[in-house]
Amino acid sequence: MFDPRLLRAFVAIADTGSFTQAAERLHSTQSTISQQLARLEQAVGQGLIDRAARPVRVTAPGERLLGYARRILALQQEAETLLADRAGTAAIRIGVPEDIVTLPMSEIFARFAERHREVRLDVTTGLSRDLDRRFRAGEFDIVVVKEAAASPDHRATFPEAMAWFESAERARPWTDPVPLVTFPPGGLYREAMFERVDRARRHWYVAFTATSLASVLTAVAAGLGLSLLPRAAAEGCGIRPYGGFGEAAAMAVSVYSWEDAGEIGLLLGHIKAVLQGRYEAYRAPFGI
Incomplete structure (x- = not known):
């Protein structure tokens, strides 16, 4: 495996045609640049720079290596940039029934993602009973389900007309x-x-x-x-x-989460606020 420091010295010499200018570009000394080039040449077993030329220039083997050296250094820079950006490195897994993913709910998800770039929201829609089963199995951090009655461990529950x-x-x-x-x-x-x-x-x-x-x-x-x-x-x-079967009983829309602190707690609060607004208009018929 090529040492990126040696490749960087080689590319700088090839670009500038000078050990002195290569040292200035890399904020190093001429002797260090010379040593790094010598180590790289020893590793490949061939001379890469014609030191007798003025300005110095790459040899035939050096020309073959130069393109690969640039690509290796570019990939290294790309990887360093990617790893330095923590966007999406932590996931919050959310399960919701399909009709809960309204525009206001989606906007909450979008704004949360913008303000917390390190968090990736993994949202899954499905039937409530399946979502509840998967939450209990640890597959979701937050889940919204519809049920006949809320379980004691709910974080919030709302009547759905x-x-x-x-x-x-x-x-x-x-x-x-x-x-x-x-x-x-x-x-x-x-x-x-x-x-x-x-x-x-x-x-x-x-x-x-x-x-x-x-x-x-x-x-x-x-x-x-x-x-x-x-x-x-x-x-x-x-x-x-249709009134042929009379008034239907309300169902419960319940929110569950394993924790209510940190970023999960913050998102949980937003979800509860959206649901509060969604069902506020439908409470009167049930005397709530």
């Missing part, structure tokens, strides 16, 4: 069997939907299943069936409340 929805443009009398638009098995809303329709002694079938909230909203707007959805996520999506 729920409602049944149908298409605003393609609504029709929903006779049995009632078509339902749902998330896949394991989705929290899916089981609540089945239980409520069963209590009403109605027959039903799953007409459409989607893994994303956007797809569920689109299917309901197209008239494929009914769905139980958060009121906060349904606005402006071409759907309207």
Whole structure:
């Protein structure tokens, strides 16, 4: 392996054509530069600089090495610069349901990343039950989940107003069997939907299943069936409340984290503030 100090001396001599000027460029002495070149020549087994020429110039072997020497020094500088920049060297892992990643939440993430360049935010979206399982397994530092009731170790919890929805443009009398638009098995809303329709002694079938909230909203707007959805996520999506199953019970949107200090604690506070604002408008119907 070539010593970068020796390569730097060789390149300086080749660029300036002078041991004296090379020493000045590297803030060294002429004798030190001469010794470094001699060590490099000994390492490669060939003369690299024609010392008898005026100005001195590289030999044929020196010409072959010069390009590689420049590339090695450039790569070394690049690596030193990269390692000196601590941007993204620490990660905060966050799990959130898809509809929680709103513009205000995304802006919080963006501003936090700008102000804390050493932190890399790894954000994963998914179904609440899977996110909770992964948080308990240590895969996330912060998680936001939707659940029937918050666990005792929550950092914050907010009531999420729920409602049944149908298409605003393609609504029709929903006779049995009632078509339902749902998330896949394991989705929290899916089981609540089945239980409520069963209590009403109605027959039903799953007409459409989607893994994303956007797809569920689109299917309901197209008239494929009914769905139980958060009121906060349904606005402006071409759907309207359906009263055939009465008022739906609120669900809890809960925030969990393993710690609440340092940068994680700071980000946790921002997330709670965004959720506070998101659900403030939907508290009145539930008397909260």
